[in-house]
Amino acid sequence: MFQNSIATNADHSSTSASNIEDQPAIKRSRISKKLHIAVAGCSHGEMDKIYASLAEIERTSGFNFDLLISCGDYQAVRNYGDLAHMHVSKKYRNLQTFYRYYCGEVKAPILTIFIGGNHEASGFLQELPNGGWVAPRIFYMGHANVVRFAGLRIAGLSGIFNKHHYDTGHWERPPFHDYGGVVSAYHVRSVDVFRLKQLRPRDSSDDKRIDIMVSHDWPAGITEYGDVDELLKKKPFFREDIKKNALGNPATMSLLHDIRPRYWLAAHLHCKFAALISHQVDGDGAVAPEPTRFLSLDKPLPRRHFVQALEFDVDEDAEMCLSYDPVWLAILKATDSFTDATKRTTYMPSQCGSSCGERWDYRPTEEEVKVVEKLFEDDFRIPENFRRTAPPYDPSQMIESELYYRNPQTSEFCAKLGIRDLNEMLCAQSREALGVPYFLSEMSDAVKDEQQSAVTVDIDRKEFDDGCDFVIDRKRRSSPIYLENFVAPKLLDSSSKDEKGPGDKEREGYAASDRVEPAAAPDEQKEEVLTERRKVGSGIFRRRPIGLPEDEEND
Incomplete structure (x- = not known):
């Protein structure tokens, strides 16, 4: 197994029940409870193994996990055809265990959210650019996203950095005529980092900071804030990249200092590494912001630290379900014109262009947030509207390459928010390799069965x-x-x-x-x-x- 440890975010707690009893004069407006979140490094499709490990922790620790966060390389492979869309050598391609959750054979015992890494079933994930359910109780965060759970704000950024594709649009979808599309599909884009930067607080007193930020690769330069000597003992071949500040994503280090999350979780490099990042004070007399705790985890192998438990104090009446973040929705709506499905180079607005009257600060105003609240009628719970688009795994069907599908989760979300539908834009590029979603055939079969049953009963009545x-x-x-x-x-x-x-x-x-x-x-x-x-x-x-x-x- 592995050595389990619990990190406690004491500063995020509300007034505890014991403190209330000691100070009866304080108004009892809040009563807190413990929230336990499990964090997994690179999952590599080993969900059965990860869930079994968490069950053992629950048995020995005496608490239950409320949420699991996977930091990428999740490998949501539905069938053999999805393996063709994954950047893995053919000899290492394996269905693993996700297909069992997709087809309904088993159900995730813990509500799970994940971001994309560099070894994913990219064709499937490209159906859900804004996020969505890949199976019951398993939620993909999309290219970039912010969701809420039990009052916590959780942000995610999928993929890894590559300078050649950073400033392009999300143009990749099946069929991948060359392997380049399979690779570039998981590269981080500047538009997603730009949108996440609009989450930065307006001042250090802002209490609506991001609680947990999740990325697959590390922010470049993060090794300066941890025990780099210990890291190099385990991974000596990191030395040259560290010297060149090339170990990780250079864009996300500035993002870290902008949004100042309480936790930053990552994976990718298959080792455990922790760091503590302090933030500068915003002017004279300002309160120093809380530092960011960085943690990267390993992959699920024996005697590797691939799971960590986090403990938070949250309000007793906090909703234990996933919800959209209204501020993030307002950011998506304000930056909708930046959504692009082409290879052309596009640069995001900067403060340098403000002299020309161009808007560069897209942090949403109160009016922009109110527009979103009206659209969603103040109900931001994420609907459980999972539907199978590709056929589930069938051992008799050796599909060479899976098709690309319109996903109703994406179309419903974009229509409600009133933004461009990237899934639809990719489908409109070409009719090639477009498939009829599997759930439509399931509905058709159900109608046929019902009609056939009615005919059979009628024949029985006439004949006997x-x-x-x-x-x-x-x-x-x-x-x-x-x-x-x-x-x-x-x-x-x-x-x-x-x-x-x-x-x-x-x-x-x-x-x-x-x-x-x-x-x-x-x-x-x-x-x-x-x-x-x-x-x-x-x-x-x-x-x-x-x-x-x-x-x-x-x-």
């Missing part, structure tokens, strides 16, 4: 009457409940509700049109099913099936 002694049951059943007696669908009418014969106990509560199905018969019995039907008063019974027809064996 009360004079028949036997009914041929050709459809294999899979009900887990074994019933000694089961009822013919035609004869379950309202007149039989009042008079119940043996075996009717299991049927109580069924409507007249409901069908009670038997359990599957043993596989070795292949002869046609003949079930006797006899009428005793108004109670109708059928004997258990005695076999299965050969042509229905594999249904």
Whole structure:
């Protein structure tokens, strides 16, 4: 396993219950509770292993985690086709375990949020540029985002730095005709960093700071604030990059000093590293801002520190669900014109251009925030509207490359906020490799099944009457409940509700049109099913099936 430790953010706490009792004169406006957040480094698709590790911590520590934050390389691979969109050598491509959460085989035991790294199923994540659910209880933060949980503000930036693509738009989507698109898809863009910089507080007294900032690669220069000698003992090949200030993202170090988050969490370099970054005082007499605690974690391997527990004090009535951050939504709306789906170079506004009358400070005004509040009717809870766009994993389907899909989560979010839909813009570039979302076929199949069921019942009613002694049951059943007696669908009418014969106990509560199905018969019995039907008063019974027809064996 690994050595577990808990970091406590004492400065973020509200008045504790014990302090209230000691000082009865203080107005009891707030009562706090403990919030436990788990942080994972590079997940590498090993969600089963991570959740099992957290369950062991919960068992030994006596508390439950409320949220899990993954710092990238999550690898949300839905099927074989998604592996073609991941920057990993073919010999290392593996489905891992996320597909089980996507198809509904298992459900995440802890609410999970994650950012993208440099080893992701990029085709899938490009459907959700503004974030969204990739499976029930698993939320992707998008290219950049801010969400709220239990009153905490959590910001995220996906990808790693590359100077060649930093000032371009998000133009990549399947099909990736060359491998360059698979690689550049996970590179950080200046527009996302610019938007995050609009979160900077107006002064040091601003109590609405970001509580947790998450990135995949490290801010360049962060090693100056920690034990670099200890780091070089574990990773001596970092030395040259550290000397050149090239270990990490140069753009996010300025972001760190701008937004001054209480915690900055990262991964990517597969080692644990901690640092404490102090911030300058904003003028004479100003209170010194709280320092930022930086922590990077490893990947899930034995005897590696890949998980950390954080503990916060939050209000007792804090909502334990994910919500949009209204300030972030106002930033997205104000900077909507910067959304681009091309390769052209675009530079963000700067203070140098203010002399020309160009707006460069996009920190939202109160009026801009009020516009967003009106659009969302003050309800910022993120809807649980996950839908499968690609077909789930099927071992018999070796898909060479997955298609690209319109994701309804993105379209609904952008329509509500009134901003450009990058997912739609990418789809509009070309019809090539566009697929019909899987959830539409699921809905279509459900309608067809319902229609087919109605036709089957109608045929049964025409073909069989009360004079028949036997009914041929050709459809294999899979009900887990074994019933000694089961009822013919035609004869379950309202007149039989009042008079119940043996075996009717299991049927109580069924409507007249409901069908009670038997359990599957043993596989070795292949002869046609003949079930006797006899009428005793108004109670109708059928004997258990005695076999299965050969042509229905594999249904």
